[in-house]
Amino acid sequence: MKARLLVAISIFFAFALLVTPFKALSADFLTSLFGEHNSASGEIKPAPWSGDWWSRKKGFNIKGWPGHTPSPFERYDQYVLGRTGQNPGATAWESDPANTHYGPQSEDWEGHCNGWSGASVLEPEPHETKIRNGISFETSDQKAILSELYMNTYCMFYGKRNWGNHGDDPLDIYPDQFHKLLLEYIAGQKSAVVCDITPDRQVWNYPLYKFESSWQPSFLNDKKLKVRTVCTYADDGVKPDYHGTKSMTITYTYNLIIDDQGNIVSGEWTGDSVQNHPDFVWVPTADAPNPPGTVQENPNLDTRFVHEITNGAAVVQVNPEALLSEAGLNTADLF
């Protein structure tokens, strides 16, 4: 018994001696890069707002829902009719299955989550009922028309969409790019970003507004950083009249690969994140008009009237230099 114990202790110490040089090397190299830093975080405040994702199958935005009629689009049509004397036909267009925005046969996951995501990142949350031309627009009505307005957005796009076709890369977006985006946009206080959180054919867009990352050196590889990142998303699994942000979190694990100069050059998803990671990331920058001949967005919904309803009449600055001042820059210093 005593002999066995001695052998076990010897093996333990031998193994410890064997791995110590690797461990020391790993720690030294990475310590020289990161010092005592082993975490990073960021949060955009206020967070993007939660709202319904306006399922194609249910058609709440055109039919209303129990206790809420007329529907958001019917109210919009009434408002524009009162303003212009002409019904814009937003409800009629949205209700036509040929336009693919409503259809009882639609797939369960199809809806307006991209429109809601864009609106929740770029538009302040509607907090109160607005009475316009005698028509009441509750916050749910405002969120519904904003979500339609942002079905087309100009955006920055990262990664490649997985269409489920042969050759599509199921590992894209890669974690080094994802980690960079978190640092750039969230830690850098620029903007929330929108992620399609499923790497497969389906698209589930959610605004990501907070992350907490921690890392440690790989045990045997001094060029590998093992990272664990908890991302917080605004959730759309809420009732249309929900106020504020209902959050959900997803934890991702990945390795960042470092070259001899300490630069991150690639990355690999690890653990469950190989199967469960974002497919692509986009950052909305502005509402975009509908491309001619397409049905991505309801063409009978006018940006001007939507903003009249949600914000009141807007004043558009004609002088481009005024925007520089609005961004906190002094034009006398710039030019």
Added chain:
Amino acid sequence: MSRFSAICILAVLILFPLTAQAQEPQPASGFVPKWTVGDQWTLQASYRDLKNASEPWLPPVRWVFRVKAIKNIFRMDCYVIHVFPQDARLKMQAVLYLAVRDLRPVRVIDIFPTAQGVKNRIRDLDPMHPTPLLNEDSMVPYDMPVFPLMRMTTQRADGFAGYTEPEARNFDKIATYGVFKFKRNVAQTGKQPERRYADSFATYRSMATGESFQVELADSGPTGTLTQLWQEGAPWAISSENSARKIWLVPAGPSKVTPAATPRASQGGAQ
């Protein structure tokens, strides 16, 4: 202080500006666009909506480039270019500081919208190690290669095979965020202008004369390869395109712009 020390300090003070100036890079011969304060041009940019079903091309945005001033930044005279959209509802702009000598980017200011108002981000770039300017995090189409662009007349020719494509110039672009440095490679290749771009060049011949240049900027990152056409006499690239963007210089005078790619029918509001 001894007299010798005083002389040494005086000598350093006198010679420092000269040595500093001597370090300022001298451009090789080749093509570098030249501007004067007050110059203005317009680009028309179409963007592909890659997040949506059928990836349609969105209606184009027109961007005005205006040379506002020449300012000295980091001991270099720089053009200050204000870039803004014609449609004032778009809350995106940029201010570029490009060295007069060879347009190397020295400072870039991006202005962008958020739900809490408009914000700005200022990036100071290393003027001693110029790299192609790629707008990876902005819609403003300010992509540009490292100048000067090599002229055909001075490009390598072996006398037997005739024209030989020059080798790519490789640049490491390093983006630093806190303790993290992300590296990617951008290769810049000057090419003999391809025949398929002949119409593009012809469009601008009335406003510009001289040599034509085709440049490819291949990015190991997500943006892929950007092909730019530069025409001597035109203030900016007459065409820039990759898989997600198509940008044209709007000819001065009556607007005549190559249309964006024909939009395909969308599959609707895919979630």
